[in-house]
Amino acid sequence: MAKELTAAQRVALARDPRRPSPEDYLHGLFTDFFEQRGDRLFGDDRSIVGGIARYHGRPVTVICTRKGKTLEEHLQAHFGMPEPEGYRKARRLMEQAEKFGRPIITFVDTPGAYPGLEAEERGQADAIAQNLARMSSLTVPFVAVICGEGGSGGALALSMGNRVLMLENAVYSVLSPEGFASILWKDSSRVEEACEVMKLTAQDLLELGVIDEIVPEPEELESLGTRLRIMDAALTKHLDAVVRLKDPARHRQEKFAAMGEAWIRGGKT
Template identity: 50%
Template sequence: MRAYLDFEKPVAELESKIAELRALAEKDEAAAIGDELERLEAKAQAALADLYANLTPWQKTQVARHPERPHCLDYIRTLITDFTPLAGDRLFGEDQAIVAGFGRFRGEPICILGQEKGSDTESRLRHNFGMARPEGYRKAQRIMELADRFGIPVLSLVDTAGAYPGIGAEERGQAEAIARSTDACLGLGVPNVAIILGEGGSGGAIAIATANRALMLEHAIYSVISPEAAASILWRDSARAQEAATSMKITAQDLLRMNVVDVIVSEPPGGAHRAPDKAIQAAGEAIARAFQDLAGLDAAAIRNARAEKFLAIGRRLGA
């Protein structure tokens, strides 16, 4: 059964009636319910389109976190051929929150970095809900340096609530690992493209998202802190997360206006979780265009363009 969000209740009721009619039609083929079924389906589609055309920032946050939304490995399986994952940071161990390796994107070699949240209880625990520890970011740094050495472009698939805040992670230098991974992104002499698939949370996201081109799915979010944490800090009340989400300007539309992201990738009606294949294909087209825009630039030009992109954000906002 499809998981519905709280604000999707009107659509859920309509689709429940549609399911009942379809079940009735299967039991009684003579039942004259075709016209009613078509009417309800059209009504449900219209209600879904209207609902998703006017989502609030908090509703977009809920969509970005939807459990059925396609994750990093779904994109890799669909868009990347000959994918070979690499493991370990050569310092401490392996961290499965970050998937890293090499493959081919539309026939061309590519380096992949991605945060995987998992799709069921077992995989979520294995991938630590997409929250990487220091060894994950040091692995990302190692793989980026390898890609740079061989002239292979880097693609980052971003989907994390943030870096793991546990005691062990802090003891092993979480902040330093994030900083070095971010620095590795900035220093790449090959094109790098990042796409925020769902949540782009804090330094945990920016550590692999400091790219020449930042793409963002239509209903994804990207922020320095989660709305709940921001509400707890600002008002000491996490229940004001909805207010925080609105104030923080975390949606793709807000961030495009502020030049933080470069492209918004449209999602199917009702969000990526309703038609994962279509969402992934749309993302693939946008990624291909982003890499095409960077083709032919030498290492110095790539580094300069990336640095200017980030330095210009503050200047543009202050203008």
């Protein structure tokens, strides 16, 4: 996509319902998908779909967020906002991938973790925290792809990959621009300004060292075939690279320990 877009335009694109979903990549790029459901503790969250599949013949564990396509699915999945059960299911699948030596691939498009009463009761904070800790020490290679909205801790809880890729018009941020404007300026009408200030586009995040590569997007939103081809090439390249890592856990720990290093002053090491 050659046109220069504003950050606010990219936020709109990232949220566009016509945009291919993580599940489209799952079904387009993987074969032999076997879905595994439930967290073995409380229930099965429909906003996260995961299981075993083959990627170019190799067994992998794939985990996707899911917003749903029909109204009923939207409601079931809280429009792609996972409950603690979703994160715990993801953790269960990741630990199983580790046990059987399968690489992990995640596709993330979520406005954030669901801010509901029951979600809090069942430990949303705990579920996310445990995922972060566990992802840092997984001994298998892990590639994460931010496909649309990378909303805060709810997105990070599935995205601590050895490589983090991001679609050209995806966004990834500490909070929604709406929330940002209303918290910092007490003025939710300044959303556009927030989009610019927050540095949430793929280009911004590449410069900040938060992601590793931008996956280009064709101009047409619905052009699934072209998108799949581009995604396939990027994913193959990065998966091949991380599979060769001697110690993926250590690589991940060092990668995330360095986040923001350039923005520290003082304090000897």
